[in-house]
Amino acid sequence: MTQPNQERRSDRARSAILAAALDLCREQGLARTTMEEIAKKAQVGKQTIYRWWPSKAAVLLEAVNELAGRATDFPDTGDLYADLHTQMTGVATLLSSPRLSPYLSLIGAAQDDPDVAKSFLDAIILPRVQAARERLRRAQEQGQLRADVDLEDVVELLYGPFYYRALIRTRPVTLAQVDDVLELVRRGLNPPAPVG
Template sequence: MSRRPDPSRRSEQSRQAILAAAADLCVEVGFAATTIEAIAARAGVGKQTIYRWWPSKAAVLLEQMQRVREASADFPDTGDLRADLLAQTTALEGLLATNDGAIWRGLLIAAQSDDVAADGVRALLERAVTDAKQRLAKAQASGELRADADLDMVVEIIYGPLYHAWLLRVRPLPPGYMKEILTLVFDGLKPATGGDAR
């Protein structure tokens, strides 16, 4: 006796095919040239199947990036803030150089004019910033970081140079780039001797 097809399994296979097709197309032709029609054709599904789950191509690619984020390791916490930041920012630098980085670049550009992309990018960045601030706050409590440091600003100072160089492609990032950035940053963020946080 033959088994009946499992609709939930077929749906999940279609969903995975759509995510993979959208990611591949975005890397190959760029975000702007990626269309729902092209995604559907590559995934072997109808357009309505895509629209049943997502309102736009940006939403499809945002789910792909959310999965990338969930698969990545949590923000490290070894007790050494500088080492943890170096590990995390180096991992981010590596991710930005991959196909997922190309997708993320497309979404960041689209976010300037696409509300779905803007909301999704903001949500992903807020989670990343929250993780970083939690680690920085712990470092403040342990005396590794100046007590008066504005943590939102610290995040911007640490990650801003990496995003600037990557997004604008002003120069190839040299080996040890984030180590040099963190050396400069920590000279200003380390607590003063004598107990004066300023």
């Protein structure tokens, strides 16, 4: 992520820092997590953190990204809604898991720090959005999805409700939400046309 000699870098320090940062952020949130605590818990000098990351948010970004890993990959079985169900279940699982509360803290930090926002978007969001759009495009070609919709709008419609619950906290993200959202989104809000 930066400058000094990558080859001499201590793996032990790196993973201890990522683990400590995650733990502390889970316990007390990102704002109350300090570099000093991370260093102490990871048995590491503060300089070693600053040498490789510009901020605690950057540390957590790397840690969270490693955690999220392949858990949110997009399958393609040919059945769009089955695939969406699978993938969105992964997303809902992560967003509802206390293990990933640092993910929400990062989004919080991004509101006040353009650097964090940029890194978060580039490293975490955009690759997944891109994958989602491609899956949707294929579905469109196969007639499983209206041809006249903007795919990015669809992505926002599908995932917006999860982020809404996770960040605004009117109620918690659940796995049941996946069915609810998919059902609503497929059929739309209009009442069925009257028979006859």
